[in-house]
Amino acid sequence: MRSRKKKGLILLLVIALIFSIWSIYPARDRGPGIAQAREDFEAVSGTDDPRSYEHYLSNYTDAAKPEQAVRIEGESFIHAADGEFETVDGYAGLDGKVVITPEAGTISWEVPVQASGLYQIRIHYYPVTGKSSGIERKLTLNGEVPFRGADVLLFDRVWGNREDSVRRDDRGNDLRPRQVEKPVWQLAAFKDSAGYFEEPYQFYFEKGKQKLSLTSLRESMAIDYIELYQEENIPSYAELQTAYASAGLKPAEAVMLKVQGEQAVSKSSPTLAPISDRSSPSLEPYDVSKIRINAIGGTNWKLPGEWIEWDVDVPEDGLYQIALKVKQDQLRGVYATRSLMIDGKVPFKEMERIRFTYSPEWQTRVLGESEPYLFQLSKGTHRLRMTVTLGDIAPLLRTVESSVLDLNEMYRKILMITSNKPDPLRDYQLEQRIPEMTEVFKRQAGILRSVANYLEQATGEQSDKVAVLHAMVVQLEDMAARPETVPKRLDTFKINVGGLGTWILSVREQPIALDYLLVSSPDQKLPEAGATLLQQMKHEVGAYVASYTEDYDSIGNTEQKKDSITVWITTGRDQAQVLKGLIDESFTPETDISVQLRLVPPNILLPATLAGEGPDVAMQMGEDIPVNYAMRNAAADLSGFPDFEQVASRFRDSGLTPYRYNNGVYALPEQQHFPMLFYRKDVLNELGLEPPKTWQDVYNAISVLQKHNMEFYLPIEDTTNNANMIPNATFAMLLYQNDGEFYSEDQKESALDSEISMDAFKRWTQFYTNYKFPLKADFPNRFRTGEMPLGIADYTTYNMLTVMAPEIRNLWDFTIVPGTQLEDGSVRHEVASTTSAVMMLENAKNKEAAWSFMKWWTDKQTQIEYGREMEGLMGAAARYPTANIEALEQLPWPVKDYQNLEQQWEWVKGIPQVPGGYFTGRHLDNAFRKVVNANENPREALSDYVLYIDDEIELKRKEFNLK
Secondary structure, eight states, X not given: OXXXXXXXXXXXXXXXXXXXXXXXXXXXXXXXXXXXXXXXXHXXXXXXXXXXXXXXXXXXXXXXXXXXXXXXXGGGOSEEESSOOEEEESGGGOSSEEEEEOSSEEEEEEEEESSOEEEEEEEEEEEOSSSSSOEEEEEEETTBOOSTTTTSEEEOOOEEESSSSOOBOTXXXXXXXXXXXXXXXXXXXXXXXXXXXXXXXXXXXXXXXXXXXXXXXXXXXXXXXXXXEOOOOOOOHHHHHHHHHHHTOOBOOSOEEEEEGGGOSEESOGGGOOBOOOSXXXXXXXXXXXOOOOBEEETTXXXXXXXXXXXXXXXXXXXXXXXXXXXXXXOXXXXXXXXXXXXXXXXXXXXXXXXXXXXXXXXXXXTTTTSOOOEEEOSEEEXXXXXEOOTTHHHHHHHHHHHHHXXXXXXXXXXXXXXXXXXXXXXXXXXXXXXXXXXXXXXXXXXXXXXXXXXXXXXXXXXHHHHHHHHHHHHHHHHHHOGGGTGGGHHHHHHHHHHXXXXXXXXXXXXXXXXEEEEEOTTSOOOOSSOOHHHHHHHHHHHHHHHHHXXXXXOSOOOOOSEEEEEEEOSOHHHHHHHHHHIIIIIHHHHXXXXXXXXXXXXXXXXXXXXXXXXXXXXXXXXXXXXXXXXXXXXXXXXXXXXXXXXXXTSOHHHHXXXXXXXXXXXXXXXEEOEEEEEEHHHHHHHTOOOOSBHHHHHHHHHHHXXXXXXXXXXXXXXXXXGGOOOOHHHHHHHHTTTOOSBOTTSSSBOTTSHHHHHHHHHHHHXXXXXXXXXXXXXXXXXXXXXXXXXXXXXXXXXXXXXXXXXXXXXXXXXXXXXXXXXXXXEEOOEEOEEXXXXXXXXXXXXXXXXXXXXXXXXXXXXXXXXXXXXXXXXXXXXXXBSOHHHHHHSSOOHHHHHHHHHHHTTEEOOOOOTTTHHHHHHHHHHHHHHHHHOOOHHHHHHHHHHHHHHHHHHHHHXXXXX
């Protein structure tokens, strides 16, 4: 009886829970229909930003759209400045003259407009060989950027597989095809580079002579002509069917053409290389244990504007259907969208937005579903292009991005009054001090609810993508109703707004994987996409057996030649495979030295070396390891090689400093990191500030920031790995900018007891004692919200912000760090760097071969190719911070950003490694914590810990018999 009551109670609780969820998240059939949801969304969407494209178009709603095209020849420019512009005849097979525009400078043309109105603009261009990144230009009309978006126009390069067929290593595994540029003349419209607007931009031109200018932001391009024109209207499928009937076109018969996805002939980005997918034995080709390149796309094919092209050879004229074997297993609750072009044109309106809904399994998708669309194809070769597009998601993203900016602005206004740690007992009367606050909350809640409803209706399901929006709506409505609770909820408000920013990032990415395309006559039965039960069973058993028989540590070819070396790499399999591909393609053929590349854990080198089983060369080592091994006679001195000085000239001296020991050099730098100053242009403009050039400017900026409850960020090292902690970057800056050093000239003792060091340490700690800087902060996220509009961080933070914070693109920048002003007025901007290294072990069997590998690996061309391959494989977030001076210049940085990097790099200094030097970073941090947490006198705290550092250095020198 008791158990029945218990079961009944549980049942009632479950029913109550279901009804509570039902009431919070209304089901699809209870909500408004799709038409009503769209209408509600359109009623509240839009932006008040006067610099937006929407606002620009709203000024010309009644403007004409003249049919007459206006063509401007590239070589007819009227002005060119700040770059070497060249007019060339017959460039890249083109008849006539072109102008080659470099990666920096501005070029202008006079445009004779016959009739006022809105025009679209397109350009006939050729991508000049450069740094392998997209070409970027800024457009100005009569000296002004017409709207935000025209300031960064993107023009694609064309990429393809280097070989026609997939190569294999000597163990039977397919090698990922290398992507090479295959430049061709292209005709491209001026479009939104973020993909938020599908149609080409429209620009208003007054009748008469107008001035059109393009400013180079990145990469060179040859320009044949620029044209003002109107896009052709695309017919609907219903209109096309009528045309088919009137022309007497008939469906083809008994035709089944299969084009493998990995056989794409061209693509817009090197990231779109074919991939290996082992999720199903139904993929073509397939092997139970070997790597097979059998698909394309996946998480690499996701950003708006990216396209892939295939050629299909049609045997006869007729009407054909098109099907795709695809998998969209990344976007639950949202759909991925593609557009289809055949021979450069969208065949009909419905092909502008092809939806791929979520499915964890591979599926055969016929375009048109139950009533397949028919495409008119003539006999011969046709080119199919599929492009990532945001489709119906685009206006939602524009709206949410505008909401994030508005809510972040409101967050900063509240922060200026309450600080980020509001007093829970104080009534800040925010509704009186920020009169528009509750109205903003109500308006944004309505906007986000309309987005959530539209998304639910469009996809037919609820998901985590919608839950983020609902959570924000609930909080905004409650804060509007109870404004007195806002200070207490500031943290969750910031988290939810940050969640909206992440939502934009995740929904903007539209990945799908593609196995093959089918072009067939309607009478053909299409193959099943999934694997049979028997195939699945064979796959699972085979994969289990292969886990015991396959060598997954070795990468690529393992065949040994007469000269052979073993190289260990400690990062990831993607990096190892790219490196092995470069070795097999250039190093081994050039030197006849085979390389056994093994992927190992970072902590295995020491025990392996002690056991005599270590490698000849170890890569991606921390900068403390080479000198530690050198003390124990386990690392080889590279300075003894006759061409060492020539190789060393590839790096700045700061990169080699950590590897110098006892008149020898024991490693070469691979990567070099150093800090730079990041700043939010929009927030600083609001506050009337400029990026600080000196530390005095920093102090002046701090007072303004803290007055508005904002903060300046200085880097604090992670204390979880206290044993190998590097000296703090801020302290190193203050020390080096005042002629200080970490160690004495003979490197036998610490120099941190000098007056310069004591003063630098005091100034460093005062940021946290007097100015109350945070000891721990998530700088990228707080920079994103604007509460930390200024900060010093490693320059690779640039890559992270570029990818993870799309809503603040063009609103931030970076430059050299603040410097110390000298009496003569000059400013010093020294910073310390951190590096990773490639080192040769002393017990290497063939040192000459190992040295040849190290020279090849750190060479300019190898570093460029590796950096471009990694960025091509993993995107801009993986841009490689090479230590090679010439290689960094050739990596795809925008010109202005690279100039900032180079300017800072000239001030970089390395921190020497000495016996016992691991105590320096550790005890510098201990002294810092004692001052900040225990209110110790800075001079006394540092003096105490310098004794420990000196004792350890002396102990280690005795241990290794150093005089």
